Amino acid sequence: MKTGFLSLILHAHLPYVRHPEHESFFEENWLFEAITECYIPLIGVLDRLQQDQIQYRLTLSLSPPLLCMLRDELLQQRYHKYLKSRIDLSKKEVIRTQNLAEFKPLAEYYLKFYQNTLAVYQDQYQGDIISAFKKHHSTGQLELITCAATHGFLPLLNISETAVRNQINIGVNTFKSHLGFAPTGIWLPECAYYPGIENLLAEAGLNYFFVDSHGILDAAPAPKNGVYAPINCGNGVHAFGRDPDSSKQVWSSHEGYPGDFDYREYYKDIGFDLALDEIGPYILDGNTRCNTGIKYYRVTGKDTEKQLYAPIIATAKAKQHAADFINKRQQQIAALNHKMDRAPMIVAPYDAELFGHWWFEGPQWLEEVLRLASNANVTIASSTCSDYLNQTSPAQIAIPAASTWGDQGYYSYWLNDTNSWVYPYLHQAEAEMEQLALDLGDLSVTPLQERAANQAARSLLLAQASDWPFIMKAGTTTEYANKRITDHLSRFNYLHDCIRKNRINERYLIALETMDNIFPDIDFRDYGPT
Numbered sequence: 001m002k003t004g005f006l007s008l009i010l011h012a013h014l015p016y017v018r019h020p021e022h023e024s025f026f027e028e029n030w031l032f033e034a035i036t037e038c039y040i041p042l043i044g045v046l047d048r049l050q051q052d053q054i055q056y057r058l059t060l061s062l063s064p065p066l067l068c069m070l071r072d073e074l075l076q077q078r079y080h081k082y083l084k085s086r087i088d089l090s091k092k093e094v095i096r097t098q099n100l101a102e103f104k105p106l107a108e109y110y111l112k113f114y115q116n117t118l119a120v121y122q123d124q125y126q127g128d129i130i131s132a133f134k135k136h137h138s139t140g141q142l143e144l145i146t147c148a149a150t151h152g153f154l155p156l157l158n159i160s161e162t163a164v165r166n167q168i169n170i171g172v173n174t175f176k177s178h179l180g181f182a183p184t185g186i187w188l189p190e191c192a193y194y195p196g197i198e199n200l201l202a203e204a205g206l207n208y209f210f211v212d213s214h215g216i217l218d219a220a221p222a223p224k225n226g227v228y229a230p231i232n233c234g235n236g237v238h239a240f241g242r243d244p245d246s247s248k249q250v251w252s253s254h255e256g257y258p259g260d261f262d263y264r265e266y267y268k269d270i271g272f273d274l275a276l277d278e279i280g281p282y283i284l285d286g287n288t289r290c291n292t293g294i295k296y297y298r299v300t301g302k303d304t305e306k307q308l309y310a311p312i313i314a315t316a317k318a319k320q321h322a323a324d325f326i327n328k329r330q331q332q333i334a335a336l337n338h339k340m341d342r343a344p345m346i347v348a349p350y351d352a353e354l355f356g357h358w359w360f361e362g363p364q365w366l367e368e369v370l371r372l373a374s375n376a377n378v379t380i381a382s383s384t385c386s387d388y389l390n391q392t393s394p395a396q397i398a399i400p401a402a403s404t405w406g407d408q409g410y411y412s413y414w415l416n417d418t419n420s421w422v423y424p425y426l427h428q429a430e431a432e433m434e435q436l437a438l439d440l441g442d443l444s445v446t447p448l449q450e451r452a453a454n455q456a457a458r459s460l461l462l463a464q465a466s467d468w469p470f471i472m473k474a475g476t477t478t479e480y481a482n483k484r485i486t487d488h489l490s491r492f493n494y495l496h497d498c499i500r501k502n503r504i505n506e507r508y509l510i511a512l513e514t515m516d517n518i519f520p521d522i523d524f525r526d527y528g529p530t
Contacts, residue, residue: 004333004344005383006373007240008366009210011187012039012352013063013151015467015484016518020074026284027480029291031069032082036293037356039129040120041363046136049370056141056370057382060133060352061187063147064174065465067130068518071178076127083121086114086293089282093270093294096278102308103296109311110294134179143384145185146175146206149519152464153414155194155402156423163430163464165200166526170461170519172204177521184386185209189466190414191242191349192404198233208238208385210349211400214409216241218401225396228336228344230385232395239400240385245332246348249325257321258359264309265297266358295360318361322368330379342392345383349405418478419469422485429460429492436496437528451513452504453524456495458516463488491516 014034019025042060049056069075090111097103125132136142148154149170157163168186175183185208186201193211201209208230216227216239223231227241250256257263271279271292280286297306298314329346336344355362373382389395407413415423433456440453463485471481491512498504 001379002381003337003379004329004381005346005388006246006329006380007057007059007345007347007383007385007388008369009059009061009187009347009349009385010042010352010355011061011063011147011349012066013061013147013187013189014066014069014353015465016065016069016150016462016516018069018072018075018517019515021515024078024284026288026290027477028075028078029082029284031075032079033291033293033357034353035070035079035121035129036083036086036114036117037360038353038363040117041356042352042366043120043125043129043132043136045363045367045370046132046142048367049141050136050139052371054371054374056374057143057384057387058141058370059143059145059185059384061145061147061185062130062133062175062179063151063187064149064171065151065518067174067178070129072517080118080122080127083114083118085282087111087118089292090114090294092278106296106309106311107294114293130178137179143185143386144175144179144183145187146171146183147187148189149174150461150465151189151467152461153189153192153411153466153469154197155192155404155411156415157426157430157464158194158197159427160430160434161200162434162527162530164197165203165530166457167461167464168200168204168206169526170522172206173521174519187349190404190406190470191215192411192414192466193239193400194402195399198235198237198239201237202235206237207389208240210240210242210347212242212403212405212409213244213247215239215400215403218403219398220401221398223396223398225340225342225344228340228346229342229392230345230389230395231398231400233399234397238385238389238395240345240347242349242405243332243346246325246329246346247350249328250348250350250354257325257365258354258362259299260317260321261299261301262310262313262317263299264295264314264360265299265306266295266360268295268297268306270294270296314361315364318364319368322365322372325365325369326372326378326380333380345385345388346380347385413473414466414469416473418475419472422469422472425485425489426460426464429463429489429496432496433457433460433492433524433527436499437524437526440499441525441528448504448506448509449499449502450524452495452499452509454522455509455512455516456492456499457522457524457527458519459488459492459495459512462516462518463492488516 093107148167230238468481
């Protein structure tokens with residue numbers, strides 16, 4: 001008998017990394033790697049579960065930048081070219097390793113992997129990954145939800161309610177335009193919550209969102225059921241809290257499953273290991289080394305010579321870890337059932353890109369978890385937040401605490417010495433956008449002015465993305481992150497000044513519309529008075 005519920009939530013998001021001004025661009029590989037290693041393997045999981053008539057429930061949030069990139073014809077063409085190059089490289093690896101008995105089966109494994117990826121992408125879904133997810137949503141087993149427009153860090157944009165409202169509303173409208181229906185829930189960027197945002201979520205027709213554990217545990221008043229039942233923010237919008245135990249089992253660098261010695265090693269790739277004359281045609285400029293996706297070694301352990309990856313052993317370990325995960329959730333449910341006034345709900349949210357990219361066996365683990373949860377003799381059932389709200393009695397009314405997930409649990413990762421310079425410029429641009437919308441609202445706007453004002457709104461939204469302050473703090477591709485913010489703010493300032501002076505250069509406007517073609521239905525008037 002099922003006595004409790006497990007809600008697995010995957011958050012699929014990448015920043016907008018489309019660069020038509022260059023023939024090829026390194027950061028576009030972020031998208032191509034995610035499609036190859038995360039999204040298409042996830043579709044494979046869902047297809048197999050459907051074929052085997054497994055009853056499961058899973059939630060997937062699709063961010064607006066990701067939706068726009070997945071449907072972009074230029075990026076689709078470039079991804080097709082990327083896959084072809086990986087197949088070509090794999091074929092050469094099969095030849096190169098023909099006398100290396102231990103490596104040749106792995107080279108053949110990768111060739112088959114990339115050929116299968118191309119078949120799914122090109123032949124099964126005709127390059128439209130979104131339609132694959134929509135198909136599984138239509139079965140009632142996959143719930144799709146949205147995110148804010150450009151993944152803006154909403155608590156730090158809240159100097160302007162209009163800024164937050166547009167991040168939310170444009171996120172909802174983009175979801176509707178690509179999927180044809182309204183989302184019921186939202187993944188707040190970085191799970192960042194501030195008291196009052198629930199009012200804007202209600203305006204947008206959203207029913208629920210997620211916070212980290214302390215967002216619920218520190219709520220006012222204190223929740224009777226801890227993180228194992230949602231709270232009603234007082235207006236019918238519900239907050240679900242992350243379960244710390246299930247999070248630690250997957251996320252922890254010390255205790256988490258992905259660090260198991262039998263899993264594939266992410267950081268050892270032939271893009272760095274082979275001679276440059278061999279790998280040159282398959283890296284960005286023939287000279288700058290980068291990941292190719294072909295990795296021959298397993299984690300093995302620290303201070304130990306890496307051993308060869310064994311896919312069969314890794315698959316067996318993924319199934320073992322899935323069984324362990326389900327067993328531990330059942331133990332949680334058994335303990336909680338004696339303390340709660342309703343069936344417990346274990347909420348386990350993760351970045352979708354963990355499953356397949358960072359943790360290559362992650363999709364196999366996920367599939368096995370969903371299969372096990374469907375077994376009649378297992379006391380926990382997979383569920384979605386919508387299911388839970390429809391099945392249980394009204395939730396306790398409480399206001400979550402201001403919080404976010406990630407390092408230290410509050411706002412400091414997105415506001416610190418590395419990135420604090422960003423926000424005054426964002427706030428200034430937001431104020432100018434609102435004033436521009438107010439002033440133009442009283443005038444007869446020409447088509448050219450309307451296009452320029454809409455493009456200014458796009459530039460502002462792209463500058464607001466939380467990805468860039470995050471990268472600055474993480475210290476990874478900081479030069480790119482700095483350039484993205486300064487470029488978008490420069491484009492906004494240029495467009496704003498051109499509109500104010502009525503000197504719009506249409507050729508340059510077309511260039512900006514071509515480079516930043518996100519949100520084709522945007523309306524600058526949404527920045528005016530409500």
